[in-house]
Amino acid sequence: MSFKLRMEAAAENARSNLVLALDLPPNTPEKLFATSKNLLETVQPHICAVKFNRHLILPLGLFDGVQQLLKQAQNHGLPTIMDCKINDIGNTNRIIAEHYFQAGFDAVIANPFVGWEEGLHPVFETADQMNRGVILLVYMSHKGAWEGYGQNVVTKKTGKSLRQYEVFAEKALAWGADGAVVGATYPEKIRELHSILTEKVPIYSPGIGAQGGNIEAAVRSGSTYFIVGRAITQAENPSQAAENFKRAANMARRNRPCEV
Numbered sequence: 001m002s003f004k005l006r007m008e009a010a011a012e013n014a015r016s017n018l019v020l021a022l023d024l025p026p027n028t029p030e031k032l033f034a035t036s037k038n039l040l041e042t043v044q045p046h047i048c049a050v051k052f053n054r055h056l057i058l059p060l061g062l063f064d065g066v067q068q069l070l071k072q073a074q075n076h077g078l079p080t081i082m083d084c085k086i087n088d089i090g091n092t093n094r095i096i097a098e099h100y101f102q103a104g105f106d107a108v109i110a111n112p113f114v115g116w117e118e119g120l121h122p123v124f125e126t127a128d129q130m131n132r133g134v135i136l137l138v139y140m141s142h143k144g145a146w147e148g149y150g151q152n153v154v155t156k157k158t159g160k161s162l163r164q165y166e167v168f169a170e171k172a173l174a175w176g177a178d179g180a181v182v183g184a185t186y187p188e189k190i191r192e193l194h195s196i197l198t199e200k201v202p203i204y205s206p207g208i209g210a211q212g213g214n215i216e217a218a219v220r221s222g223s224t225y226f227i228v229g230r231a232i233t234q235a236e237n238p239s240q241a242a243e244n245f246k247r248a249a250n251m252a253r254r255n256r257p258c259e260v
């Protein structure tokens with residue numbers, strides 16, 4: 001089963017489209033590991049997948065603590081995503097992807113700015129060989145995202161002027177990406193990009209809560225998966241916070257107009 005279908009099955013099974021960003025503030029490796037393990041255990045009934053970032057990879061090590069957390073997630077039937085934003089030459093990109101896949105990650109996030117040939121082609125090739133997924137950044141959630149993702153570009157093929165994010169959405173379709181990251185902080189961009197990507201490339205939206213994005217607006221605009229970090233991991237009651245996000249998203253999905 002492809003990563004995209006594994007995500008659909010996990011969401012269906014958990015009755016949740018919430019992806020936990022397992023991000024914690026710096027601490028000793030021992031404390032980070034223990035807190036992550038507990039968090040994952042208490043929050044897992046409300047999520048469909050877990051996204052890891054450098055917050056844990058750097059202090060815990062990929063094949064040490066992180067691999068144990070990956071096994072824990074897998075035991076709960078939760079796919080895992082490595083948010084490594086791959087962004088180098090092809091040979092390096094392939095090695096990065098291979099390491100994360102060998103450790104047990106089900107998907108990696110990559111940056112389409114580097115292009116296909118000797119860029120992301122080797123990553124998609126490796127993912128195909130190992131039956132894993134690749135999710136592309138299409139419009140990030142932070143304030144300065146417009147400087148890169150929002151700039152006007154003239155495409156080589158048609159000479160037409162487009163926004164960088166529109167070009168990236170076309171690439172996500174052409175390259176067979178398993179998902180596209182579009183910030184929940186820009187619901188109008190989600191709407192626009194959903195009309196290009198349709199359901200072929202599901203939208204993953206980070207930026208909910210701590211960055212000001214709203215989960216209902218992301219649902220209404222066409223996002224499929226909702227990535228939440230600090231608003232859960234640093235909440236007084238992480239399980240309750242996750243449950244609240246899950247319920248809000250499910251309610252908004254039920255009331256979503258059919259044109260989205």
Ligand code: BMP
Nearest residue numbers: 021053140141206207210211228229230
């Ligand atoms: P938080 O909910 O705490 O803001 O965390 C969001 C997570 O998603 C972080 O791991 C961040 O690096 C990641 N992320 C993001 O916030 N915006 C993007 O456009 C892409 C991301 O991967």
